[in-house]
Amino acid sequence: MDPPVSAHQSIWSAVDDYLISALHASDPVLDHAIVSSQTAGLPEIQVSETLGKFLHLLARIHHASRILEIGTLGGYSTIWLARALPPDGKLITIELDPEHAKVAQANLESAGVSDRVDLRLGAALDILPQIESDGESAFDFIFIDADKPSNVAYLEWALKLSRSGSVIVLDNVVRDGAIIEAESIDEKVRSSRAALEWLGNHPQIESTAVQTVGAKGYDGVAIALVK
Ligand code: SAH
Ligand code: DHB
Ligand code: MG
Numbered sequence: 710m711d712p713p714v715s716a717h718q719s720i721w722s723a724v725d726d727y728l729i730s731a732l733h734a735s736d737p738v739l740d741h742a743i744v745s746s747q748t749a750g751l752p753e754i755q756v757s758e759t760l761g762k763f764l765h766l767l768a769r770i771h772h773a774s775r776i777l778e779i780g781t782l783g784g785y786s787t788i789w790l791a792r793a794l795p796p797d798g799k800l801i802t803i804e805l806d807p808e809h810a811k812v813a814q815a816n817l818e819s820a821g822v823s824d825r826v827d828l829r830l831g832a833a834l835d836i837l838p839q840i841e842s843d844g845e846s847a848f849d850f851i852f853i854d855a856d857k858p859s860n861v862a863y864l865e866w867a868l869k870l871s872r873s874g875s876v877i878v879l880d881n882v883v884r885d886g887a888i889i890e891a892e893s894i895d896e897k898v899r900s901s902r903a904a905l906e907w908l909g910n911h912p913q914i915e916s917t918a919v920q921t922v923g924a925k926g927y928d929g930v931a932i933a934l935v936k
Contacts, residue, residue: 715926715927721922721923721927724923725757725924729758732762733758733762738819738821739758739785739788739820741819742784742785742816742820743755743785745783745815745816745819746782746783746784746785746812749808751808751809751812752782754782755782755783755785755786756786756789756854756880756925757921759923760923760930761785761786761789764789764790764852765793766793767850767876768790768793771849771850771876772795772849773793773794773798773849773876774794775798775800775845775849775850776798776800776801776848776850776851777801777802777840777848777850777851777852778800778803778851779802779833779851779852779853779863780802780803780833780853780855780856780880781802781803781804782804782809782813783809783812784812784813784816784820785816786852786854787800787802787816787817787828788817788820790852791817791822792822799825799827800822800827801826801827801829801840801845802827802828802829803829803831803833803855804829804830805831805832805833805856807830810828810830813828833859833866834859834862840870841866841869841870845870847870847871848867848875849872849874849875850875850876850877851870851871852878852880853878853879853880854879854880854881857881857896857897857900857901858896858897859900860901860903861900861904861907864879864904864907864908865907868911868913868914868935872935873935873936874934874935875935876932876933876934877914877932877933877935878931878932878933879931879933880928880930881929881930882904882905882918882931883918883920883921883928884898884901884928885926885927885928886927888901888902888929908931913935913936914935915936916931916932917932918932
């Protein structure tokens with residue numbers, strides 16, 4: 710089943726615009742990160758502005774001082790998360806594509822957060838074992854937003870690099886509602902279902918997911934607490 714082109718998209722976008730005008734300060738630094746990513750031809754799959762600020766607030770509410778992100782793109786979500794850190798906090802973000810990483814590094818510098826952000830270039834499944842063997846201490850907050858087929862492997866790594874009380878957020882788990890299709894042939898749907906089932910069945914994890922609509926369409930995020 711093809712996802713419908715939603716008749717509701719224009720109102721979702723208009724409501725996002727209203728919420729942003731009512732609740733967010735204008736933010737030329739983040740606007741620049743979007744524009745420079747667009748200009749460089751990056752795919753426009755960064756989190757929406759409201760989800761970016763939601764992640765930022767979640768990290769602040771959790772007093773996260775060590776954040777791990779898998780999937781940097783142009784650094785948009787990275788900037789939101791890095792701004793949640795205390796002055797001595799640290800964020801490691803992993804990106805496979807050198808072009809994306811180059812745009813992200815410039816955006817992080819423009820945003821004044823590059824001192825707190827360690828951008829690692831490479832495949833996450835190569836970098837994550839290095840982070841472990843470097844003896845990095847546990848991450849308080851982990852945002853998983855890269856290639857979907859590796860989501861279960863990323864969750865396993867996230868748990869390994871966590872402590873009791875760590876928060877794990879997994880992006881894109883609703884996919885226009887396609888997530889309910891048990892027999893889907895879409896690899897992103899299959900692997901997102903596998904990731905949700907992994908979360909639901911893991912004895913060390915307490916989790917839920919929220920559906921989201923807005924400027925970026927209909928999708929959702931799972932949130933998990935390590936017990
Ligand atoms: N978190 C970003 C969006 C990330 S898009 C934001 O919201 O602003 C997903 C990113 O994951 C892309 O840049 C893609 O190149 C990267 N990616 C894909 N496969 C990867 C892998 N195996 N390891 C690390 N990054 C990967
Ligand atoms: C896709 C990936 C994302 O991380 C996202 O937020 C939206 C779309 C994608 O691969 O289609
Ligand atoms: Mg995403």
